[in-house]
Amino acid sequence: xxxxxxAIKAFxxxxxxxxxxxxxxxxxxxxxxLEMSQNRQGLSWTHEEVQxxxxxxxxxxxDACAEAAEEIGDKTNYSAGANIxxxxxxxx
Numbered sequence: 001x002x003x004x005x006x007a008i009k010a011f012x013x014x015x016x017x018x019x020x021x022x023x024x025x026x027x028x029x030x031x032x033x034l035e036m037s038q039n040r041q042g043l044s045w046t047h048e049e050v051q052x053x054x055x056x057x058x059x060x061x062x063d064a065c066a067e068a069a070e071e072i073g074d075k076t077n078y079s080a081g082a083n084i085x086x087x088x089x090x091x092x
Contacts, residue, residue: 008079020082023061030057064089 002021003011011018034053038045045053068088069081 012077015076017076018078020065020079022086023065023078023082026061027054027058030054061085 003018008018031050031054034045034050037043064085065078065081066075067081068084069075069077072080072084074080
């Protein structure tokens with residue numbers, strides 16, 4: 001969710017886990033990508049199949065954020081983790 005940097009710091013200080021907007025928005029982007037893939041291939045996935053694919057994608061997003069945050073020594077700073085993992089993904 002969009003949140004001011006001061007609020008993010010307050011969350012972190014209070015040990016409240018915060019899911020950054022760029023990571024949360026990945027779900028909508030992923031579903032759009034799945035829809036394009038499905039259309040291009042002429043497939044029709046069930047709701048359950050889409051949900052399972054989305055669940056795996058979002059798990060990968062979370063894992064990438066958490067791993068990047070841990071690499072910088074701040075394992076619950078998912079905002080930094082999302083930025084770092086995003087930069088790494090673009091650099092590949």
